[in-house]
Amino acid sequence: MLATDGASHIDRNRRRSPKLHSHIDGRMRRHILAALGAPASRGRAAGVARRCGLAPLHEGGSLHLYCSPDLPSRSLEDGSIVVGDCFAPCGSGPGRPDEGWGNYLAFGASGRSATIERAPLTGLPLYWTRQDEGVLCSTSLEILSELGCGLAVDEAFVGNSLAYPNLRTERTGVSGLNELLSGSRLGWTGTSATTTEAWSPWNYIAPQPAVSVDDLARQLEAVIIDCTRAWCAGRPEILLELSGGLDSSIVAAALDAAGADFSAINFATAAADGDERGFAAAVSAQFGRELLEVLNDEATIDLVGMPNTVRPRPGAYGVLGGLDLAFEQAVGARSVAIFGGIGGDNVFDFDTSVAPVIDALQACGVSGTSFAALRNVAQASEATLWQAARLSWRAWRDGPRSPWVRETQFCRNEAMPEQPLPHPWDDAPEITPRGKRKHVAAIRRILDFLDRPERWTGRDVIAPLLSQPVVELCLSIPSWTWFTGGRDRAIARQAFARRLPASIIWRKGKGRLESACSAAYLRQRPALRGLLLDGRLAALGFLNRAAIEAYLARDGISGDHDYFRLLEIADIERWLRSLESASRAARMAAQR
Structure with missing residues (x-):
């Protein structure tokens, strides 16, 4: 059509009953932990890294870096460390991040400063947060939680996820936790953290x-x-x-x-x-x-x-x-x-x-x-x-x-954000077709x-x-x-x-x-009714309960695809409940 x-x-x-990954889970084999600055966090980071089976790649100055043995890593002549695959432009062998491509994360440090660059388009997601006068970064939410990062839900993010499906920005559903987007660079100056764009499709x-x-x-x-x-x-x-x-x-x-x-x-x-x-x-x-x-x-x-x-x-x-x-x-x-x-x-x-x-x-x-x-x-x-x-x-x-057309079906229009969260690729040159x-x-x-x-x-x-x-x-x-x-x-x-x-x-x-x-x-459908009408999204005031009830009460779907939107909302509800459950478990563990 x-x-x-x-x-x-x-x-x-x-x-x-969701869970954060277990340390003994074989899938912990592809994780990274880094502390930029943050002297108070270095000891805790080293301890968590050992328990997770992460090997030290660099421990000193403004960068402490640990990596799963299964992830490839190598040091470059300038002292930076590349984790993951970084290929030469022609793909004939290893390359450098400034000229190559792949699924790498590149770490560098000098004096009190440090940088992390994520490959354009592909690569392991890396999440970061400010803590103890520095920055903690990891591919794993479990690792960050063990290092004291809270798991409080960012309700503004939840509303944005409902209104603008598949719009991935640096903001995550955990308050204070950001993702280093592909093609971006995170810099720590010793006092502040900033992200900049390292690659743009518009070029x-x-x-x-x-x-x-x-x-x-x-x-x-x-x-x-x-x-x-x-x-x-x-x-x-x-x-x-x-x-x-x-x-x-x-x-x-x-x-x-x-x-x-x-x-x-x-x-x-x-x-x-x-x-x-x-x-x-x-x-x-x-x-x-x-x-x-x-x-x-x-x-x-x-x-x-x-x-x-x-x-x-x-x-x-x-x-x-x-x-x-x-x-x-x-x-x-x-x-x-x-x-x-x-x-x-x-x-x-x-x-x-x-x-x-x-x-x-x-x-x-x-x-x-x-x-x-x-x-x-x-x-x-x-x-x-x-x-x-x-x-x-x-x-x-x-x-x-x-x-990104604003999607309000089955939601309360007045509860939906008017504008999507920002992304580095939002500002296309005016002449772009x-x-x-x-x-x-x-x-x-x-x-x-x-x-x-x-x-x-x-x-x-x-x-x-x-x-x-x-x-x-x-x-x-x-x-x-x-x-x-x-x-x-x-x-x-x-x-x-x-x-x-x-x-x-x-x-x-x-x-x-x-x-x-x-x-x-x-x-x-009966179970979806309970999930949606009695769930956290409804309690937070995001959902149009009457519209959902009316749709669920229909005999069938009559060839329409509106039920896909309901399943989309159900996935957000399921995720929200899992995060809140993990947050409660983390708080209880911290009190013991």
Whole structure:
């Protein structure tokens, strides 16, 4: 379905007893703890690090740094320490943060000052808070709690999460706790802490020189394969989550081209809309790879139970619980690197609006290029030329809209914030085409997903399509070019057409979990009623209880997708209860 350049219809259709990690949990193997300044905290930090099995990387001056042995780390000539993967620009070996890319955190110290820089786009989330005249940082909420950081809920953050879904900013749901966002730098001067932007997507959106689609496809193929090859180094056991869709299939082709030894896993549902085993089998057969087919047990989906892991912000999706459990049963404690096609739609500019047409008009005026863009976007969206032209005129007349439309359904409008929390990427240059504004917003949305699935918690998860060189190239490509020939993600399709079966390259549809989700909703509706109407969000005055009661009282869902919004709210309620429960437990432990 074609939309104007506001919120896309497809986004609407996709809406879908906790504990802090134990020290002896094998998943504590991917954590970091750092104290900047904070002399009073250094001794406590060293003790907690020892109990968690974290090894000291640096102890002295303004930086005390500890890391799980399973995380790669190395010291650079300037004395800085890189934790995680940092590749050279060409991906041929180790690189430095000032010129390379990866999923690293780079730590530096000089005198009373210290800095931490997080890689653009990917990497371990790092949370930080001011304490004892310094800064404490960790990837783990449990570690920060043991160091005396409170777990009080930030109610303003809760309201923002309800009104602006998937808007990830540096603020978290724990009062006083911030996240160092990807592409940002945290600096400690000895007296104060500040964050600055180290990488911006807007620097890669510029008038594109005359490059043919064939050349762009060759460039994209090469950079994806090169980046995938870099990620494979040092990862002897690779498991690809292979849905059978275009994006994960491209990663399979890149892994094969990179010479990686990998196997694949496919999740299927009992309903036909979520069963893509045939497509996944075609891809695995193409490359002669083992494929593990796992059936989602819909009876294990729990929409109301508190999540297993307490997080600084809403995490695990209840509707994915069956997939998460199926993965755990199939993979267990094996230390595998999980690859996937995460972010393909977002990076390859899969846009269901007419914004690419507007971009072409602004760049080329009324021309053959603009008419071709109109025709291609209409064809890709299965709309008529007239429908596409009418929507384009309406979008041109109305002007660009905010990428984060305020969502108040099932909430009290007066309790919702009027503006979203700020983010470093909010201020796009005025000349930025609206299609590229949407492109950046789409990338921001997927970054909120990278640490959400329960099955990925504490594991080594790699998203090759979100590699910095891949994203920078894709940002530089005009939005309408992605629809060449009347197909979405056209350049990515052409880039891997000779490597993948035609049934994969040219397929239009995608697997869905809607049947499984709707069945789970209808089956657990009585429990959802209690969760939402008698929960913490309602008590805080955020919810429209009458609207929720009326919707829950309906006989069925009649083809609408409003129940996804209810499940979205339920996930926030579940997270909120888990955080408050952990906060009470921490206070009781401190009193003993």
